[in-house]
Amino acid sequence: MNNPREIIIAIDAMGGDLAPSAVINGAFQASKKIPKIKFIFFGNKMKITSLLKKKNLLNISEIVHTNQIITNDVKPTDALKKFRKSSMFQAIDSVKSGVSNAIVSGGNTGALMVISTVLMKTINGINRPAIATMFPTKKSETVMLDLGANVDCDEKNFLDFAIMGKVFSKTVLGIKKPKIGLLNIGSEILKGSEVVQLAAKRLSKEKNIDFHGFVEGNDIPMGIVDVVVTDGFTGNIALKIAEGTSELYTSYLKKTFNDNLYSKFAFIISLPVIKSLWNKVNPGKYNGAMFLGLNGIVVKSHGRSDADGFSNAISVAYDLCINNFNEKIISDIKKIFK
């Protein structure tokens, strides 16, 4: 494959709180940044057409009309069985069948994971897919995975996550030799669970991985490592605690600035900065989450994403495609298990 080549992104136009308008505005923004991108939009043809016309996107877009929408209250197993004609299912199927290179959706996370896994299957050598996102840090960004796809993990899963995180860090973030950290508790009383100990032993043996060792929760925002590996239970809670804490901080900040006239003045000055801050500190909100380890690129945009969020999610999907992310994972796995 030659670069820059044309990349086709399948877009679930009906997924997300502000769909389809925020989705299409996001696609518009992405198209301004990325020259050789094309879209296939899945959803209500009439609505999509009218929005695409406004943004003058019809020349780089196809539309596949779908009637069903998988809302957030649909169970993933039901989504798989009963929503085959939905915008999300059809968009995933378009990647599976090779028509599109990647799918971006702001819809039901569980449904997206289950349908993607069943349709695309995992990459040869990867036991289970993982959800990854970029955590903001003092230095720049850290990749963290898994964030909820796997509750119980064994050493092999942790190793898979480390490989996928490393390749992501290298290809998308441009880190030459990403440092991998394994999330653990630092207390000397007990040094974490047995599986974390086993995973550490396994990771430290692998020559193709620059294993830093254990990291603690507060090491992540400090940017101590480039990739943080953890099980989906811990990762999901870590992500949501970080999201909740930054929301809490923002709400305190607003309250504090409303305390008196002086601080109100300060607030008016700093409002745009505070808003940008929030997006910066709040992980997941900005770039969405990547489902790694599948035979296809799947990017989940945050359900509450605006056009900026969708644009960023599309950019991430594009970067994964253009940098041959999956091919590089396959090659890394071959090196490790040769």
Add this chain to the structure above:
Amino acid sequence: MNNPREIIIAIDAMGGDLAPSAVINGAFQASKKIPKIKFIFFGNKMKITSLLKKKNLLNISEIVHTNQIITNDVKPTDALKKFRKSSMFQAIDSVKSGVSNAIVSGGNTGALMVISTVLMKTINGINRPAIATMFPTKKSETVMLDLGANVDCDEKNFLDFAIMGKVFSKTVLGIKKPKIGLLNIGSEILKGSEVVQLAAKRLSKEKNIDFHGFVEGNDIPMGIVDVVVTDGFTGNIALKIAEGTSELYTSYLKKTFNDNLYSKFAFIISLPVIKSLWNKVNPGKYNGAMFLGLNGIVVKSHGRSDADGFSNAISVAYDLCINNFNEKIISDIKKIFK
């Protein structure tokens, strides 16, 4: 026992980065708020005496001279065996032998947990002690436990944590009917680990507990429940992620305010507010952590605590004593297992 009665707090004067001065200044602050409090300080007699003189605290204080200090790099098992003459060990022993009502230390967390557990033993009916702290929320504060004493937990442990959290919320925070939440991931793909499912069943059966059900990471800062129960692995990581995120937010905030002249002006105005904010949002930093479930009150002040932090930790220890916290736990356990 009649209230208000005299409460004697054993103070590890040598524990914490700013010990002994911040410790004694904290005790001074606490003595201004609490009339019937007395202290026994364990540590270097000369240093302590000179600091106590300055603060005019000699009349309500005793000093027990100790030579050994358990630094943060000492392993808990070594602390137990080789540091019997340390300020921390002697302070704990003073509670065990009934001379003091509670101990406050800003020293090595693991050592404090191991020595306290071995010396005091767990309350009859409680299988394992837990580390608890107060998480700041949009509404006020939420008690969260365990934060690192137990990596692997069974349903009984979760039930113990729920009882202890409930009693803490009632007696110290004055919540009449505390709502208990069990930390889990909300994804529909997998509904958390097996033990969390079993714990939920067990908790929902208990009439003496107002079980709200599962909560997610972002529900904690929103104040959805009064008590959050989790295993020590998840809890420790949650706590440290929250600490790290608020530190990151503060550092971004400072950087943002330094961007231009206007925002620098805004920063000067809001600096004291931002500092108070940081303490408010950063869990653990302000009040320290309580070791619950032992036959004695143990409060761990943050290692980096200043006098305010120590004063708050002493207040928490006092509140636990004066409200007969342990007696109430024993009575609750009897009700549940009668």
